[in-house]
Amino acid sequence: MLFCLNMTCDDLESAVDMCKRTPTVTPNTTTYSTTPKVTTFSTTFNAPTNGTKTEDTTTESTTTSNCVFEPEPDPEQYIEDACVVLLSFGMWKEEDCNRSLPFICYEERFFGQINISDVNTSAGNLSWSEGPGAKNISHYRVEVTGDKNQTFNQTKLFQYIENLTAGTLYKVQVFPVKCGRDLNPQNISFYTYPSDVQNLIVVSVTTVRANLKWSKPDGNHDFYSVTFINALKTEKQKCDNEECTITDLIPGTEYVFTVKAVVNKMTEGVPSNVSDYTIPSTVRNLRSADNDSTVIMAFWDPPTGNYSGYRYCLEEVNNSRKCTYCNITSDSSITANNDITNSGNSDTAKFSNTDCKTVDETETFIKQSNRSDGSMFCVCVAALTKNNTLSGEMVGIPAYTRPKSVDLSLIPSLKEMQATWEINGNYEKFEVTIISADAKDIQSYNTTNKDYTFTNLKAGVFYTVSVVTLNGDLTSVPANKSDYTRPAKPRDVKATAIKNNIQLSWGAPVESEGALIQYIVKYNTSFWDETNEINTTETNITIPYLRPGTKYTFNVMVLAGNLSDPATTHAKTEPEKRTLVLTMLCSSQTALHCDKPETRNELFETLKKKIDDKFQDLVHWKLKAKTSKDIL
Template identity: 45%
Template sequence: MRILWLPLLLGSVWAEEQHFQHFDNLTWDEARQHCQVCYKELTTIASWNVRGVVHNLTSDYWVGLRRSLNGTSPWSSWSNGDPVAFQNWYPGHPVPKEETCSLTPTSTPANVSASTPTTVSASTPMHSTTAPQMNNTVDRCSLLTEMLSCLNMTYSDLRNVTGTTVTTMTTTPHALYTSPSPVNITSNSTQGTCNTKAPEYIEDACVALLRNGMWKEKQCYERLPFICYDERFFGEIHVSNVTDKKANLSWSEGPGNISHYRVEVTEGTNQTFNVTGLVTELGGLTAGTQYNVQVFPVKCDRDLNPQNISFYTPPFSVYNLTVTKVTTRVIELSWSHTGNCTFFLIRVSDETSKQENAQKSKIENLQPGKKYNFTVTAVVNDTESEPNSTAAYTKPSRVLNLTSEDTDFKVINASWTKPDGECSGYLVCLNEDSGCINCSECIHCVGCINCSECASCSECANCSITAEKHKEFTDKTPGKKYFLCAAALTDSNKIAGEMTQIEAYTRPNSVELSLIPFSHYINAHWTLDGGYKDFNVSIIGGNYNKSYITNSTNYNFTELRAAVYYTITVVTLSEKPDLRSDPVNQSVFTKPTSPGPATTIVHNKSAITVTWEVPIESMGFSDITYEVTFESPYWNHRDSINVKQNHVTFTNLSSGVNYNFNVSVVAGDLKSYPSCVSNQTEPDKKIVSFMMMCSSSVPLHCNNFPTRNQTLDKLINHFKSNLSSVYWKLKMINSN
């Protein structure tokens, strides 16, 4: 059996027509029955397939044309019902039922040599008619008419060539033919009737295709090889429910008497098996593998055109899908996979996707603080595995513009602005001794009461979570440095972004200042509630103005002048340079020292001037106050005066009276030891006589010198004790 494929244009649909040469000798009816059972029909011949059908013919073949198939219109339809639109009859065929032929006496039969005619189009087969009269109205031979028509010649052309007159009976065809190859006609001298034997008319004729491609009628009961045709079968295979181990196949039903379907699976796993139905299940498949499937409808032990499909089993799913790194804009994933895989497809929240060859991926350009869903599938030739998914939040961005109002002694007010991206809240911490290294972990402790996770959460006591963009911390220690930490949160406040840290301060308290003055220095000491870094201490007084920084709570101001009024100021300093307490001022005099030696100048009976030297400890300072007191014990006269100069004159004194003068340096409530001096005013002298009478039992006892001297000494002692502050002089005058 020889097969030929030819395209057939039916309307606007192309179909491939296959022709099968069978070399078994069968009658036309047997041949047709075989073709109808195992193919579609005996072959038809048309202009588009004639060259293919007649190619390499080795004998005569039955084709699907029979006179009796068409009833009153012989040769009008093929056995499949198609109209006969093409004819290629052997000369003299088809044979009409009645045929006459006569020539004029001067004409002789021609020797005709013909080759295979070219294809023509014909809508209906030929039948005999009476032709119109030409020239001298003679009957013309229908065979000759056909030959001339094939040669594209007229009777006049034939007459000019042969020099004879030809009379024929014409049959008018209902078809138009293309010209055959030229026919060589030669004349001879024989005259009389036509001696050409006409072909035998067959009542129930079947058409045989000659090896030269022309058609001829034969008895239908003759046994010949035959040509069947079939339209090439085009079906579809559908694959469904494909897993990594099996798949379901379904296909189109083949035409005609299909005994079974042969399924051939190649590439992945070679399998061949027969199925009588239109569905089957493929088992034992390998994940991520290509399978090529052909389903052959089998008809009369002949494989029809196979239905083909290729598909891939999905690869194994990835496993151990893990988020390995998270930043504000990057999330890194890793996973494991076994089996075949072309690449991995990562879908990000159904927004974007990317392909990876390695079992990891770095997803970039994400939005901070946002939740992303990641789906990873293994892909083989656009066939994806079952997805494996995970979700992760990017870390929030750092909060912006974190500031603190450092204006209160016990309150710190923090504020900030929302970071770039998304966040669900804020973690705010105020640590006194450490920074924000571990503050992010406090999100597990804030709000936790008596839970095991809070075993090490004591450091998080100063942390809180808020939805606002500000936070007030109260009851803080004045003058302390704190670390203010704030981080944006996401995932319902479960994930913290990078901490933003600044230094925050409470304003330091003022000191309670105490001063202890000395003549050359002042000791300042103070106490303080709260913290501090340093103190700024300053002193001003007289011509003295200095300032110092100390971190001690006391300070000695040295090299001072005695009896000088000094003002000392103490300011508490914080670690923040421009943050300080209100100043505390206190003034005090240094202790005064005694003036230099005092001297007196007696001017007269009622005036004495007292002078003294400026104390050495107060040299260079002119604004010194001296207190000068005087007293007269005799007269019980006492008074004092304060002066700025180092001398003073006392007037309205009593004459002859001894005055005691005390000069002290006065500084506020302080007074130095006095410098003392005494002197008398000039006396206003008066002589008072005392007479002493002596009686004694001893003769001449009162008159002797020892007795008189003893008496005088007693009197002097009496005056001394009673007249110590006045001028007096006792002298004994001898009356003799």
Template identity: 30%
Template sequence: MSLLSCFGVLLRTSLVLYLFLKGSQAQCTSCMSFKGVVTSTEITVQVVANCSVSTGNTSVYSNSTTATLPRLCPGSTYRVIVLCKDGLKFNCCSTTKPVIMNLTASAITTSSVYLNWTQPLGNSSFYRVEWTDCNISDSQNITGTSVNVTALTAGVQYHFTVIAVAGDNTIEGQSETVSKYTEPEVIRNLTVSEITTSSVSLSWIEPLGNRSFYRVEWTGGVRDMNTTTNETAFNVTELTAGVKYTFRVTAVAGDDMTEGKTISVSLFTKPAIIRNLTVNEITTSSVSLSWIEPLGNRSFYRIEWTNGGRDMNTTTNETAFNVTELTAGVKYTFKVTAVAGDNITTGNAQEKALFTKPEVIRNLTVSEITSSSVSLSWIEPLGNRSFYRIEWTGGVGDMNTTTKETAFNVTELTAGVKYTFRVTAVAGDEMTEGKTISVSLFTKPAIIRNLTVTEITTSSVSLSWIEPLGNRSFYRIEWTNGGRDMNTTTNETAFNVTELTAGVKYTFKVTAVAGDNITKGNAQEKALFTSKPFHWNGVNVFSEVEPCNDYVNICIEQ
């Protein structure tokens, strides 16, 4: 066909189309019978060759089996007219698909997701919003460009689809889909089940709805740390003793990003145990303690003590403390514990059990001294005691014994020896002793042996004896005639008493005296008369009278 002939056909077709449109402008039915594809900006119609396709404003001629009307407005209704050589093929209305843009999800909670999008180019009548968790689906028609989808399940992945519907209320545009997880619910009943110096054990009840795992975070040490777990319990380790930590537990959805609200708990790890608790001094009413501070941190120390009947405690920031106002001779248990900064969390206690020193015994008295024994008595001390330790030194060796009584007779001593006796109250541990009270004294010397009168004159008497068993310092010789008492001392075992009166009865006593010049043994004595002279036939005669015999020795002076 020549170019002129084609032009003639188009001209006639356009004229016929114009007249047809003018006559049927008021009526337009949907294009249901022709085959074609409608997009947001194009309508493609299947035709035979040598047909023209027109929307009224746009017209194309096709010499193939399809004709496409381009550059259309999305969501708009167009009258599509197809004219071919053999006459009118179609006269119907078709609507381009509206297209939404920039679909976003925001303000995600445990039960809702807020969707918004940009109004599509062209026209749209309303929007269909659909959502599903692959088990339950729902939809909603709205006219605006945003919607808050509610009544969702926490921690679940939802697929949200928004479709623009054209003005014919039938044609749907290309859908836009966004997939989001709702926030998991908050975990329930976060509990600290155990606290040590280096770990904290956490447990909780899983949240309502769904979750994928839990994120556990903790801060307070050298650096911030976190980990994840699928369980509803976790033991956080490698912590520093006595440090305040904040632990946060959060449920995380399946996208590993969407998190629920965090539940947190702040607490101190236990301080470590104090080191090297030492008792520096024990008195009757006080105990001095010292220690080395624990590893890690601590705020202060709590000192507790009890005697089994009354509990007491105090605090200090120092590593030493003197506990006072205690009772003598009583067993006390002392505990020292490091306390954390919350004034509540305590480490394990280090303890010492010991007795205070008993008080000193009162009024130590020597009630009797013999040549081989010393009897002691005293008043019990104030406070408590378990028994008494008696020690004595001065003899062959040091000796000791114990008694629960307030009196004791020390026997098997050596006569005339100086002994030191010590009496000490001892506490219930049989080791802790009070101050010692002592007394030093001599046992009585033993009696001298075999006191003998070796010579008697009118003015003197010679005595001799054998020294006593045991020790002595010297001898005291005493003599009396009933009217006048005389005495002297000697270190010898013989003595000549002079300046006596002739013919007078004298009593002589010889006593061994100990080294204190006071303690003496029992006396050995002799009673006798000194010689008395008389004249017989001009001769001086002396009589030697033995007081215990019935005879008189007569001596004649030549």
């Protein structure tokens, strides 16, 4: 009982004595009033501040309410509507339920819910559940502790707290006030949201990073959270200062950068946004074809990252340029990234806006026709983003149109080759070269004329003449033409018969000594009306399986486009001898005419002439006359 009243035995006796001390006379009722001794107690709670916990102690007071006593009725009197009451000295007794009795308002424990909502940078809505014995609670006292302390008395179950500092920890206690005394409070702590940062800008961007800068927000903060978003993903980075470098970005990509001040590691403030594009990366593997006299063609591979198109510039320059760097002197529509351009360097190609064009992202080559032949050009290509308004770094290479090739003609002779040509284009000089078929004889000269005569050549040799147009360091496609020098005939042709084979040998022409030339050997027999030929690069051959006892004619010629005059010789194969006997019968009207020697000789000579007319020396034959005596 004493514990519930929060009183000691002495306190209770003193209160009873005081109630009996001053009577107020009224019919049937006596009221005493006293103010009991004040008793205090304390509660301790923890509240986090900036990631740490601190202990705060609040002293709470408890006061005893006024007591009202009335004279006790006669205990022997019957009570029709009786209630059981507890007397001051601990005895239970029946009393009229409608009778007023003295009471003491003792403390009850306040176990309720408390909540803070709609918190912003400077205010929040506090709400709580009602305390025990709510009809006896006169009001609630709200105490706010932080950089600014505030106190409110509220009869409702909510309180709007304002005029707070952004990014600050506040501790709130809600005390139910019952019978003039404070019950134990409900406690809650919260942070106001940090304010938004000011003057957020993107100071600079590269292909993979962005430098941000801003001013401190009003109020307090621990650090900053920077969120950067592209079309594919969202990433976050912690920054301790008002300047921050965001790395590992994708080239040519639009990013939205959101900066928030943060307190308590997780309470983020009002966001501030800024957006920008990273610079596109450079195109890769830029190269030119350089294989046409009036057309410039260049190719490249797409850059890493994102891009919306390409910008290329083409300008004719002198041959001393290297086109290492590119610089556009004027253009208001495209922002160029010329950080590395050295405008004073002779390797820098300078372009005006009229020298440049834009192509869409699907095209990775350019083709420009009707360009000057034999000229050098600088080709520069950059990737674009931001709807083709932001340019990456330009990559430059030299590109060329070839000088035109000449129209070549050759006039060969025995030991010379005259080359003449015509050209309709730019040139500085010509390089003329002649090379033999076996590549052992090579001559090369430069000339500004449109003709050249090569001398000291070998007769009957196949030569190729090449003419290259030169214009500075630029070269044309070679104009090539081939022909033979006029051939000379072979020397010292010899034929030797071995049975039905003939060995043939000869010497190379003096004018062709040491050169690899080709020969044609034609051989025939008129008697048998047979003709054959052999091609060879040798100077001796054996012709087998010929007809025995037959005369063959051999013509050896140099084959060099046209045939040379032949070197001729003859040879007979060895005969396979056979004897043919012809018996002649003679009849005459003149007696003994056939037996005369003159008649015999005339007949023999006539026969010999006929055989000679037929065989001549084309085959082996021999006619011999014999008498019947000789035969027998």
